[in-house]
Amino acid sequence: MIYMDPEARAASLSFRQLKLFESVGRLDSVRRASEECNLSQPAVTQALAKLEQQVGATLLERRASGSYLNELGKIFHRRTTRLFVQMEEALVELGLPVASAPMIAKRISKSQARSLIAIVETGSFGQAAEALGLSQASLQRAARDLEGNLRKPLYYRTAAGVMVTPAGIELGRRMKLATQEIEWGIKEIEAARGSFNSQISIGAMPFGGSVLLASVLDEFVKAYPTAEIRIINESASEMLKSLRAGAVDFVLGLVQETTARDLSNEALAKTPYTIVAQRGHPILRKGRVTVADLLEYDWVVGTPGAARRGCFERLFASGPGPNASIATCALPVIRHLLTGSDRLTLMTTYELLHEDGRLVAVPFGPIEPAPAIGITMRAGWLPTQLHQAFIDLVRKHVTDAAVMPLFREAS
Known part of the structure; x- marks a missing residue:
C-alpha cells in the first residue's frame, strides 16, 4: 500500500464516512447506525471498511452483539465527534437555529466545506479552484450548494468579482x-503506536516567545527526534490571527491582558519589564536612576501596539520622552544596537535571564504592570500527545527558571 501522510489521509475521508463512523461508535451497532443514517447495513459496513483502510488502522471490533470501538477507535471517534460538534457550533454562530443545526450539518459535504475554506484562504474563486485542482465551474457549484444548504448568503458580487461575506469568512475559518x-x-x-513522526506548528511572539521557545527546543528534539517543528514568528496581532486561522497550534510569549472569547491564556510566570543597558554603561555608575537620567540617552523601543511600547510610553507619560528613533521587535537587532553604545531599552526579566551577560539591568526600580509569559491557545482546543508533551516541557522549564512563577505568588 502506498504511504500517505496524515494530512493526505484526512483529506481523503468524506464527511459521509465520518458521520457513519461517529454513529456506529456512539451506538455500538452497524444496524442501528444504518437506521439512523437511512442506509443499508452493507453500505455502512463497506463505508467503514474503506474508512479504516484510509486511516490505516482497525478501529472497530466486530462481535455478534455489535461493533465496538477499540483503543485506536476511541481516539479517532473523539476527534470525529469534535469535528461535527464544531461544525454545528459554527452554524449556530452563523445564525441557524440550534435545533436544526445538527441536521443541516449532516447535509454539508466535504467538497462544500473545502470550497469555502479555499476561497477564504486564497481570496478568489480562481485561485481557490487552482489550489484544489478543480475547474471554476465545479468550485462554484460546490459553493452555491453550500449556500443552498445553509439558506444564508456567503458571497456577494463587487466590481472586483465575487467576495466572501464577513459571516462566510468566519464560517470558513471555523470549518x-x-x-x-x-x-x-x-x-x-500513530502516536499510540509509538510513532511521533508528525509536525507541530508553534507561534513565537517577538521577544519572550522566541526566548522561551529556544530554551526548550533542544530538550524536546532529543525526546522526540522524529517530530517536525514548524516555528512561525510574527507580530503579536498577526500571531493571534494565525492562531485563530489554525496556521499555528499554540503561541508562546507575553500573554495578552485581555483575551477574546475564542482564545485562552495560560500565564506561567510574572516577568516584569526592566531597563537594560550594555555592561559598563555610564548610567550604571549612579546609585539610583531617575526618569531624568533616562531622558539623557537614546532608546530602542518596541513597535507600535507591542506591550513593551506601551510600557515605554507609560514610563514617560508625565512629559516629553527621550529620543527613540529605532523601533523593532527583533532581539538580535536590539542586542547589536545596545552592545557598544549608550542606548537603553526595555526587556523582561525572563529575556534578560537568557542573555550572555553583555546586557545588564539598570537600577531603576519596579515597572508596573508586570506582564506574564505563557501560552495562548484556541478555547476548547484538544492537544495531541505531541502537543501536550511540548506544553508540559514549557511549563516545567518556566517553573524551574528564576522568573517568579505565578503559583509561588499564590502560595
Whole structure:
C-alpha cells in the first residue's frame, strides 16, 4: 500500500464516512447506525471498511452483539465527534437555529466545506479552484450548494468579482479548525503506536516567545527526534490571527491582558519589564536612576501596539520622552544596537535571564504592570500527545527558571 501522510489521509475521508463512523461508535451497532443514517447495513459496513483502510488502522471490533470501538477507535471517534460538534457550533454562530443545526450539518459535504475554506484562504474563486485542482465551474457549484444548504448568503458580487461575506469568512475559518480534528486524530493513532513522526506548528511572539521557545527546543528534539517543528514568528496581532486561522497550534510569549472569547491564556510566570543597558554603561555608575537620567540617552523601543511600547510610553507619560528613533521587535537587532553604545531599552526579566551577560539591568526600580509569559491557545482546543508533551516541557522549564512563577505568588 502506498504511504500517505496524515494530512493526505484526512483529506481523503468524506464527511459521509465520518458521520457513519461517529454513529456506529456512539451506538455500538452497524444496524442501528444504518437506521439512523437511512442506509443499508452493507453500505455502512463497506463505508467503514474503506474508512479504516484510509486511516490505516482497525478501529472497530466486530462481535455478534455489535461493533465496538477499540483503543485506536476511541481516539479517532473523539476527534470525529469534535469535528461535527464544531461544525454545528459554527452554524449556530452563523445564525441557524440550534435545533436544526445538527441536521443541516449532516447535509454539508466535504467538497462544500473545502470550497469555502479555499476561497477564504486564497481570496478568489480562481485561485481557490487552482489550489484544489478543480475547474471554476465545479468550485462554484460546490459553493452555491453550500449556500443552498445553509439558506444564508456567503458571497456577494463587487466590481472586483465575487467576495466572501464577513459571516462566510468566519464560517470558513471555523470549518478549517473543525476539519483539522481528523488529521490530529490520525496523528494520535500513530502516536499510540509509538510513532511521533508528525509536525507541530508553534507561534513565537517577538521577544519572550522566541526566548522561551529556544530554551526548550533542544530538550524536546532529543525526546522526540522524529517530530517536525514548524516555528512561525510574527507580530503579536498577526500571531493571534494565525492562531485563530489554525496556521499555528499554540503561541508562546507575553500573554495578552485581555483575551477574546475564542482564545485562552495560560500565564506561567510574572516577568516584569526592566531597563537594560550594555555592561559598563555610564548610567550604571549612579546609585539610583531617575526618569531624568533616562531622558539623557537614546532608546530602542518596541513597535507600535507591542506591550513593551506601551510600557515605554507609560514610563514617560508625565512629559516629553527621550529620543527613540529605532523601533523593532527583533532581539538580535536590539542586542547589536545596545552592545557598544549608550542606548537603553526595555526587556523582561525572563529575556534578560537568557542573555550572555553583555546586557545588564539598570537600577531603576519596579515597572508596573508586570506582564506574564505563557501560552495562548484556541478555547476548547484538544492537544495531541505531541502537543501536550511540548506544553508540559514549557511549563516545567518556566517553573524551574528564576522568573517568579505565578503559583509561588499564590502560595
